[in-house]
Each structure stands twice: as C-alpha cells, then as structure tokens.
Amino acid sequence: MNNKTVSVFTSKESYMNQSTSDTSKFPKIVIVGGGFGGIELTKRLKNKEVEVLMLDRHNYHTFQPLLYQVATGGLEADSIAFPLRKIFKNQKNFTFRVTDVESVDPAKKAVNTSIGEIGYDYLVIATGSDTNFFGQKEIEHFSMAMKTIPEALNLRSMILQNLEEALVATDPVEKRSLLNFVVVGGGPTGVELSGSLAELKRHVLPKDYPELSIDDINVYLIEGSDELLGVMSDQASAKSKQFLEEMGVNVFTNLRVESYDGNVIKLSDGNAINTRNVLWSAGVKGAVLDGLPADSISRGNRIIVDQFNRVTAQESIFAIGDVAMQITPENPNGLPGVAPVAIQQGTHLAKNIIRFMNHEQPEPFNYFDKGSMATVGRNKAVVDIGKIRFQGIFAWFVWMFVHLMSLVGFRNKLVTFVNWVWSYFSYDRGTRLIIRRFSRQSMTEDTLSK
Ligand SMILES: Cc1cc2nc3c(=O)[nH]c(=O)nc-3n(C[C@H](O)[C@H](O)[C@H](O)COP(=O)(O)OP(=O)(O)OC[C@H]3O[C@@H](n4cnc5c(N)ncnc54)[C@H](O)[C@@H]3O)c2cc1C
Numbered sequence: 001m002n003n004k005t006v007s008v009f010t011s012k013e014s015y016m017n018q019s020t021s022d023t024s025k026f027p028k029i030v031i032v033g034g035g036f037g038g039i040e041l042t043k044r045l046k047n048k049e050v051e052v053l054m055l056d057r058h059n060y061h062t063f064q065p066l067l068y069q070v071a072t073g074g075l076e077a078d079s080i081a082f083p084l085r086k087i088f089k090n091q092k093n094f095t096f097r098v099t100d101v102e103s104v105d106p107a108k109k110a111v112n113t114s115i116g117e118i119g120y121d122y123l124v125i126a127t128g129s130d131t132n133f134f135g136q137k138e139i140e141h142f143s144m145a146m147k148t149i150p151e152a153l154n155l156r157s158m159i160l161q162n163l164e165e166a167l168v169a170t171d172p173v174e175k176r177s178l179l180n181f182v183v184v185g186g187g188p189t190g191v192e193l194s195g196s197l198a199e200l201k202r203h204v205l206p207k208d209y210p211e212l213s214i215d216d217i218n219v220y221l222i223e224g225s226d227e228l229l230g231v232m233s234d235q236a237s238a239k240s241k242q243f244l245e246e247m248g249v250n251v252f253t254n255l256r257v258e259s260y261d262g263n264v265i266k267l268s269d270g271n272a273i274n275t276r277n278v279l280w281s282a283g284v285k286g287a288v289l290d291g292l293p294a295d296s297i298s299r300g301n302r303i304i305v306d307q308f309n310r311v312t313a314q315e316s317i318f319a320i321g322d323v324a325m326q327i328t329p330e331n332p333n334g335l336p337g338v339a340p341v342a343i344q345q346g347t348h349l350a351k352n353i354i355r356f357m358n359h360e361q362p363e364p365f366n367y368f369d370k371g372s373m374a375t376v377g378r379n380k381a382v383v384d385i386g387k388i389r390f391q392g393i394f395a396w397f398v399w400m401f402v403h404l405m406s407l408v409g410f411r412n413k414l415v416t417f418v419n420w421v422w423s424y425f426s427y428d429r430g431t432r433l434i435i436r437r438f439s440r441q442s443m444t445e446d447t448l449s450k
Helices: 036-044 064-071 137-142 149-168 172-179 188-208 234-246 339-357 393-406 410-426 445-449
Strands: 028-032 051-056 060-062 081-083 094-098 101-105 110-113 116-119 122-125 129-131 180-184 218-222 250-252 257-260 264-267 272-274 277-280 284-286 317-319 372-377 380-385 388-392
Touching: 028 036, 036 051, 036 339, 064 149, 064 188, 064 393, 122 339, 137 257, 137 277, 149 172, 149 188, 149 277, 172 180, 172 272, 180 188, 180 272, 188 218, 188 234, 188 372, 234 250, 234 372, 234 380, 234 388, 372 393, 380 393, 388 393, 393 410
Parallel strands: 028 051, 028 122, 051 094, 122 317, 180 218, 180 277, 218 250
Antiparallel strands: 060 081, 101 110, 110 116, 129 284, 257 264, 264 272, 372 380, 380 388
16 A cells, blocks of 8 residues: 555645645545446536545546447447546546555545545545456456456457467367357346357358358357346346347356366356356456445445445445445345446435535435346347337347447447447458457456456
C-alpha cells in the first residue's frame, strides 16, 4: 500500500501531495468504479454542489455485454471501450484518477489506493463483480475468464494460437485437444460465447484453415443446472438450447466440472474431454473492497445495502450495481447483476445523496425490470419483456438495437454497426488478429483475476 496522503479535489490543476483537509466548500463524493453504475451516478451529479472524484483501475469504461464479440474476433476492443475522462469532459465538478483502490477505512473516512490515501465525505462503491471460480484454484489457473478487455483479448489470442498449433500438431490427441472448445456456464455469457464460437467454426474457420476438417472442431457448453439461461423464461431457456444444438454446439445440462488441469476437463458424470480451451463463465462474485465489517458482506461476496443503497451500519458509504446486495420482497437473493440495475441505482442514488446532504428523507430504490435478452447467433436471440416472450430473427434485431444504443460514444455505435452489417453480409469476422501472444506464464495479476 502507498502511504502517501493525496488530495484530489478542489481543482483539476492541483491534486497531489496536499493534505486531505483541502479547502473545498462542497462535500466530496468518491466513486470507486467507472462502470454502468458509477458513470450514471456521476452524470446525475453534474451541476450539483458536490465534488466528484471517480477512481478506476482502467482509464476507460468497458461495455461488458459485447466482450464475447471481442474474444471471438467480431469486434475491435476499441469499439466497446470509452475513455472515462472523455465522457465527463464538460462536467466541471468531476475529477478522475487511474488507481487500484485496495481498502476502505470507514473510521478515517478514507480509501487506500495505489496512489495514496484519499479522504471522502461520501463514498460510493461501484466496483462491479469478478469471475467466481468457487475456490477451485487449478481451474482458475488453467481456464479463461472474460470480465475485462485484457481477458477478452487473451481469449482471442489463445483461440487463434491454438488453431495455428493444431495445424502443425502431429499427435492426434494433442490436435483434438487444441480443437475442442469447452464453455462452462450456461448463463447469457456462456450461451453467447458458445454460439459465437459455433459461428466462427462454421463460417470463418473453413476459409482461414482449409487444412483443418470442420468436423474436428467441437464446441461444448456445460451447465450445472437443468436449463440454460436460468434467469429467463422457460421458452427462452428451451429455445436457446435448440438454437445452439442446431448450430452444432454440444449442450450438456445437469453436469458439473470436477477438475481441469490444462489438458483434460473431468465432468461429474465420469466423462472427460481433452481440451486446451476452457472458457469459464460459471459464476461471478462481488468485487468488494477490504476494510468493511464482515457482517456487511453477504454470500456471493456482495456488500449488503439497505433500500437507499447505504452499506449496513455506515452513514456515508454506499454501494451500487453488481457489488451491492439489495434484497427486496421480489428478489430475496438480491437484485440481478445486470446493467439496468446498476444504471437505475446510480440515477436514484444521485438524488438520495443530495437528500442526505440536505438532511431530507431519502427515497427507497425500486427496480424497474424492463426485461432481459440474450443472443445466440445470426438471426437467433431470445427476449423476455414482462409476459411477452419472443425468439428468433425479430428478437435478434431487438437485441442488436438495444446493445447498439447502449454503447457509450457515437464512434463506437457507428463502428459496431458497420462491423455487424459487414459481418452479416460477408459471413466474415474482421479482427482475427494475434496482436500480442497469449501465454499463461505471462498473464499478469490484472489479466488473471480482475
Ligand atoms: C461477459 C458479460 C456479459 C454481460 N452481458 C450483459 C447483458 O447482456 N445485459 C446486462 O444487462 N448485463 C450484462 N452483463 C452484466 C453487466 O455488465 C453488469 O451488470 C454491469 O457491468 C454492472 O455494472 P457496475 O457499474 O456494477 O460494474 P462494472 O460495469 O463492472 O464496473 C466496475 C468498474 O469498477 C472498476 N473497479 C473494480 N474494482 C476496482 C478497484 N478495486 N479499484 C479501482 N477500480 C475498480 C472496474 O475497472 C470497472 O470499471 C454482462 C457481464 C459480462 C461480464
């Protein structure tokens, strides 16, 4: 930990090496995390009499719903990332620092970061979630997660490198293992990833690797429960399985992964698959900061908050988005870890913080569920909006429209749109590039776990 005391308020010109007791007359709100929740909250605090400091370990926002397209060569990483400073370039009360926030000290009203200690009047933890390997260290080491852009790029490199290696492999077992792709976890990410791999296999690989037989390339999707997309309707679950099977994905439900040593994945039914490609999308856990009392952390490593998003027993610490565990009568296990929850909580908390500052009664948060959707592949998606459920090509267009509109930045929207139109008509993927070689040894702390 860096013990330097840092002040990052009052003006954009002077921020380092000052005491935390700076002279600003406005309350200081420190927001940890520039994800969906942190961004929305910050926007809503524009022109309010507060000073906002956002801290994030990356200088960009990641649009996670399209990470799988980066991992499978469909989109450039730049299309789904947006510089945080640029989003708020016209917001005078906004300051940003790239830093890893390590812990919070509620008694001192400060956070400890890689650039020093930073004081706050109000702290908002909007750190999202990390991949959950449920304590299985070997699986964590040998499989690939996909929560960040560096991880998606690693995944892309690994897939392409293994295809190149398969071309020159002389041992048939080795070759098979390089061409077997196993996705673990049948939630939206697993469904989208396995569908995208199936399309890569069908439309792109035969052109790029004519020496490989398409029948030698296998995509498996392993799900522990009895259905895919468990958070969606039964129709969506059944249809997504049907779509994937039509696309050639081997879907297995009620099956758990017992172990994976980098070469063989062992399954709970006693079967095993030789594979060098295991893509883990079987769970997430809250990215909590150290320093909060143990009784404010729930199962699933999320921070327990009340109906105002205030952390248990803390007057001036709040949590929003994936990291927050907000229990409601309709959601006894907490609100779902999806972007709309983070966005709506960010919007709502902006008003409540002002109310807290003015000693007014805050208003409880109510989540408005607009529905959920997942894409499986070309012309294939599933959409649930309340009691309305539809699947297929119209659902796919709805999915594309919603995701395009949700991307941050006009350039990103345009580039993504052009890419999708191009891919649709050409059946091609433009970004099958190994820009930096992936090697497990060279994976940094950042790409391994964050
Ligand atoms: C592959 C994938 C696909 C998804 N698809 C969908 C979808 O289709 N629809 C949907 O609604 N949701 C989807 N989600 C979920 C959605 O992305 C999350 O619910 C949403 O991002 C949560 O927003 P957030 O603000 O809580 O956190 P995030 O958006 O995750 O942002 C957290 C931020 O905090 C930063 N951070 C974390 N810890 C620290 C620290 N210690 N120090 C400094 N910075 C830190 C991170 O760098 C990040 O920028 C998907 C998620 C994934 C991973």
